[in-house]
Amino acid sequence: MKFDLEIWRQNDGEGPGGFIRYQVEDISPDTSFLEMLDILNENLTSRGDDPVAFDSDCREGICGMCSLVINGEAHGPKRATTTCQLYMRHFDDGASITIEPWRSRAFPVVRDLAVDRSAFDRIMRAGGYVTVHSGPKPDPNDIPVDPAITEKAIDAATCIGCGACVAACPNGAAMLYTAAKVSHLSLLPQGQPERYERVQKMVDRMEKEGFGSCRNYGECEAQCPKEISIDFIGRMNRDLLRASVLEPIDLRGDMETQ
Ligand code: SF4
Numbered sequence: 616m617k618f619d620l621e622i623w624r625q626n627d628g629e630g631p632g633g634f635i636r637y638q639v640e641d642i643s644p645d646t647s648f649l650e651m652l653d654i655l656n657e658n659l660t661s662r663g664d665d666p667v668a669f670d671s672d673c674r675e676g677i678c679g680m681c682s683l684v685i686n687g688e689a690h691g692p693k694r695a696t697t698t699c700q701l702y703m704r705h706f707d708d709g710a711s712i713t714i715e716p717w718r719s720r721a722f723p724v725v726r727d728l729a730v731d732r733s734a735f736d737r738i739m740r741a742g743g744y745v746t747v748h749s750g751p752k753p754d755p756n757d758i759p760v761d762p763a764i765t766e767k768a769i770d771a772a773t774c775i776g777c778g779a780c781v782a783a784c785p786n787g788a789a790m791l792y793t794a795a796k797v798s799h800l801s802l803l804p805q806g807q808p809e810r811y812e813r814v815q816k817m818v819d820r821m822e823k824e825g826f827g828s829c830r831n832y833g834e835c836e837a838q839c840p841k842e843i844s845i846d847f848i849g850r851m852n853r854d855l856l857r858a859s860v861l862e863p864i865d866l867r868g869d870m871e872t873q
């Protein structure tokens with residue numbers, strides 16, 4: 616197979632960027648999308664050009680590092696699929712493919728297709744933890760949990776922190792990510808001690824990081840590779856409302872540097 620690639624190139628977040636056209640040929644249909652970019656980079660390097668910078672790690676859909684907007688869609692055209700799980704057989708032979716970085720004020724471009732997603736880490740640091748009991752390991756069935764609740768918590772915990780929800784949202788909102796992280800802890804008994812403090816701190820940090828506001832477009836859910844439900848946003852908003860009545864905290868002094 617062969618493809619015409621339009622790839623966003625940008626030296627750093629300060630300077631301007633633009634699309635550069637490349638061609639790749641003799642690509643097997645079973646080549647993954649990232650392997651196809653590896654082949655392009657080998658070609659570029661062998662003729663003395665700079666390779667295209669992009670992020671990846673596990674290449675099996677679990678780490679959340681791969682982050683490309685492909686033909687205008689975060690993680691490309693295949694539903695519930697990360698960029699690293701996309702194969703060239705999912706495209707027509709001879710197709711033109713546009714490849715861009717996540718575009719969000721809160722995810723500045725580092726170089727080419729790689730962006731800085733440390734804003735997500737700071738949201739997690741604000742409250743994405745539970746009180747740790749460091750004594751002997753408790754018996755597994757000490758605290759019975761309704762299987763339906765466990766299932767829901769696991770659904771939320773499948774969020775891999777990739778940021779596609781932000782890239783897909785016309786407002787660049789991070790509500791789906793934050794709601795998934797808040798919910799997987801607040802659904803379980805272990806997450807109850809910090810429940811109301813957590814939601815206030817994580818939402819506050821999200822707002823301070825410069826993400827846009829949620830307008831219920833639903834693009835986040837549609838392009839999330841783990842199919843995290845938008846219902847978690849409603850759940851987080853209800854917890855936030857309860858928290859403001861039951862345990863309001865003063866966050867004006869929270870000045871963690873960005
Ligand atoms: S909610 Fe979905 S799209 Fe957003 S970070 Fe988690 S896995 Fe990625």
Ligand code: FES
Nearest residue numbers: 674678679681699
């Ligand atoms: S590289 Fe880990 S999810 Fe894609």
